[in-house]
Amino acid sequence: MRTISDMHTVALATAGHLLHFELAVAYEIFGTPPREATTGWYDVLLCGPGPVRIGPFTVEPEQGLEHLTSADTVIVPACADIDDPPPPELVDAVRAAHEAGARVASLCTGAFTLGAAGLLDGRRATTHWAHAAELSARHPRAVVDPDVLYTDSGSVLTSAGKAAAVDLCLHLIHLDHGAAVANSVARRLVMPPHRPGGQAQFVATPMRVADDHLLAGLLAWVRQRLDQPLTVTDLARRANTSPRNLARQFRAVTGQAPLQWLQIQRVRRAQELLETTGESIEAVAVATGMGTATTLRRQFKRIVGVPPDSYRRSFRGAQPPEN
Template identity: 45%
Template sequence: MLNNIAVVLLDGVHPFELGVLCEVFGLDRSDEGLPVPDFAVVSAEGPVLRSHAGFTLGDMHGLDRLEQADLIAVPAGDSYVNRDYPPELLAALRRAVDRGARVLSVCSGVFVLGAAGLLDGRRCTVHWLHAAALARAYPRAVVEPDVLYVDEGPVITSAGTAAGIDACLHLVREEYGPEVANAIARRMVVPPHRDGGQAQFIERPLPRNRCDTVGGVLGWMERHLDREMTVEQLAARAHMSPRTFARRFQQETGTTPYRWLLRQRVLLAQELLEATDETVDSVAGRAGFGNAAGLRHHFLRTLGTTPNAYRRTFRGPSHVA
């Protein structure tokens, strides 16, 4: 359980990524019945730091605070891609992992973990702008530039800005359960769960004049996941030819209609398995997989687990049906 959390700051820290960590882990929400971990902000470079936005930060803990932490988080910062880091910080990160703590990076904070040797032989990610630099700097790391976040044992890495929220909520969901993660997400007005394997960015810029292209169709698809649908039917709904619709869909979502639909169906099935006592057959029908066998097939291919095993993980053995 994450009872003790420390966020490590270096000179040039980005306020948004720091704010994400404070928002998810550092606010007292005990009035809502949510857990309140011991949360601290730690400076790795002196009593006063300058943020990327120009204001200064002070009144922080020293590095000794890391020795107690169950989770050490490193937000992004200016010039993190090509700077040196305090050896005492890198040693503290290694000791933390050796004693069983977890470490989390948001965007370019991953370069700190790389400097500590924590990416060697591990899958990891970063904002796509920095992916090539990360692979060059740490050739033993397995860089996955197209995903939102990667949970590789004790090391969790995430891409830029909002992907850090996804990684944090993933950790909350894993450590405290879906109810806590969903409650925090509602307070933040963000999706409660985006799978780490989702695409970081669209392949090409959106058209300058989007008007009503595939947006309306996406909404319809989300509301009717239990229905059979073909590209031809979706294209007709968008008043496009199937070829134009498929191309525009790829541009605006970064994936194909089939893959997008499959991902949404799997996500709905996950939510139903976590939050309801419906049978697996019922969940399969509502999510558009037809029956339990179809749901099991796609769960194994997408998540590497079965619906019952997934439900057992998040709700306990008594809820498996």
């Protein structure tokens, strides 16, 4: 844990078209010290070029964007529309703040501002899973991970959407004040304790394939047979192509080898069953083609980041399995 000064400034960049949730969350978390914080807290500032309309609300910044360069931590909240480029003055101010030594963190689609400022180049980053592919396409030098809750590259941090923004804010408090204080803030928010960033976003990312593509019918066919043993040869035969060409097509469309993609689909199906049924872990393993509970637990933890039992509790609470 590093030592935080009594005057540690957290600047919230209020420019462009923002989403109110992430801005409000950051202001609440960093603006309200818990009783357990005995080594100083944060001085929170709203910094922007002028009044910002956020849905039905109007936010009045306290300082201009130039004050980002004097902040210790800069938070860039989510932008409302990724097709609307971040304001150049915001991009310049965020870049200047980082060059001046500030720790810069984006919440959800705020990562697009960090990308425009060049702060994601050569760094691991994330954003809401629905926009991860676009972030990667716009900033190919960034290492975009669509599955994690947040990333920490030291002076540059990024989070996925909504609840993951809370996790990143708690992570920053954990770094500055330790686990006890971070967990105290989580309790005040009626949130689970601080979660590690490597935990996966709880989503099943859709895969869009053109109707005339080689894989169009195959992907749906496989998803209907996840309880069955399937090999690359089986998939190639179904697609009427060679295993080598199938592998090339899978790489081009999904970025994964066929069996990697298949394993993820099995785990995604397991997620659905854990969320919607009370089937035992053993039954879920059989229904998803993983055979044994041991295999399911190993693969589920590797891909999702938490054991299947913990995942079920997160979505359904502690319920007994169905007989």
